[in-house]
Amino acid sequence: MGVIIALTLKEAMRRRAFLGTLIILVTLYGLSFLPRAFKEAFGGDERQFELGVNIAVLFGIDAIKFFSAVLAILLSAGAITAEIERGYLAAILPRPLYRWELYLGKWLGVMLFSAANATLWTAMLWASVALQGEPRVEMWRALPYVLLYPILYGTLALALSSFLGASIASMFTVALGAFAYFSDHFLRPIAAFFDVRLLQQMIWLSEWALPMATLKRLVQIQVDAILPPGFGERPRFGRPDVLEFLNPPVQPLDLAYVALYILAAAAVGLVIFWRRDVQ
């Protein structure tokens, strides 16, 4: 399996994925100029400097979530069917290894690469903020939850890649993500004020299709520890029940549900790959 992991990592390097890594690193470094820019824009106000730091942290973590998920999708979506179509797997599968070893090797390779990137980016974000004299050590606590984004999206894309080509697998994964995002960010606020059954059902369905909102809430708790109260996406005004609907509290089994979803997606992909003809 180590050979497959190494091969997946080499393939990622061949596809110039490290260029993406560097571009995001530079972007995150660029965030370090934000607090000073805020301070100068508002006549040297220290509160604006603090605001700039908070925005840099918030955007930085969002950027790491987003780009690590995108990277995982790009690497996973072409890992199985695309490699079969290219003819790479035709010579590897007759070797004495089980298909699950190959699948798991691919998964681990993508996840290692994505995790290394997310860790590197978090380090850069932390350093960028620390350079401004505002070390936010708590940021590292969010990292394990942030890593769930590439794991979730990468696992889903890999499962889809077991029977779909690279572009279609990517497209489906992104479409599911978009559906989950749209439901949580647009349908949920509408449903808070209009009692429409279809809206409720779509929100419920989107959670099952992709537990992105659950994951967002898990990361949000960590971000809350870094940022001052009231900062971020949480709405602050309104009836308590509406506020709770707009931003449901984390449930004890949320993490278990995300983990179960990831396991189920991986299992479905593996069963399909196990049973399919490779030609």
Next chain:
Amino acid sequence: MWAIETRNLRKVYRPLFGGNPITAVDNLNLQVPAGTVFGFLGPNGAGKTTTIQILIGNVYPTAGEAFVLGHRAGALAAKRKLGFLPEKFQFHDFLTAEEFLRMHGRLAKMDRTTLQRRIDEVLELVGLAERRKSKIREFSKGMQQRVGLAQAILHDPDLVILDEPTSALDPLGRRRVREVVQYLKERGKTVFLNSHLLSEVERSCDQVAIINKGRVIVQGTLDELLVNRSVVRVELRRVEPCVLEAAAKVAQKVHPVDERRFTAEVASEDDIPELARAILDAGGALIGLQAHRETLEDLFIQTVEAEGK
């Protein structure tokens, strides 16, 4: 012992969204003796590649059984003793020849010392020892085919399946493949060769099977299949019916070609002088007589055409 054995092997592809099912392999019964070089022939779409894919475990059969070196096809125990060169072999071309072979050696679970020794041996054998540090993307198509051949024999397998190994090769490259096949044969290995280059198959193989529409039509040693099928091309001043009658008494089959020529199939080359005598005795003005031993290509075309009728 059979290196490969299939029993009523069948593979039907069912389109996902309706449409007619396609039967690629249809009750295929094949026995490949261990230690032979075996030619697996058939026209395009006959089911050769599907059969090979079943044997290496990449495709699941719809029905029937396939055994490789005594193990069920696709089982890990079978794969350990199997080497395979696919027809459409795409390489991880960012690797050097040596890195590529090392990767395949590790996939084949070879230990470090044996692997290094075998890499040296097989690169020497396929004539790429001096290019071991070159990236595969820098190789010509023929060289890529040879490095593919090297990975197929790297772990010293008992059975080597070569799917169109000479398709991209020039005559020198083909000779190199013949030498490798000979090298394997001398070491008691079984080589299962799928090729459209019938002259190559005829030069290398002990046995052949011709398949069409997913079934074995003919199987046997080359001597069994070709020795009794000498064809004589006869040219006369004029082909008279009495000459054809006389020739038919000696030959198994007589085919008039035009008013000056006919062909006669004789049981063996020993019958040719008698055929000449019969033509002369019947008053035929003989101009030329050319014995033509039937080639594998002749057999292939006749067999496949007869099956198609």
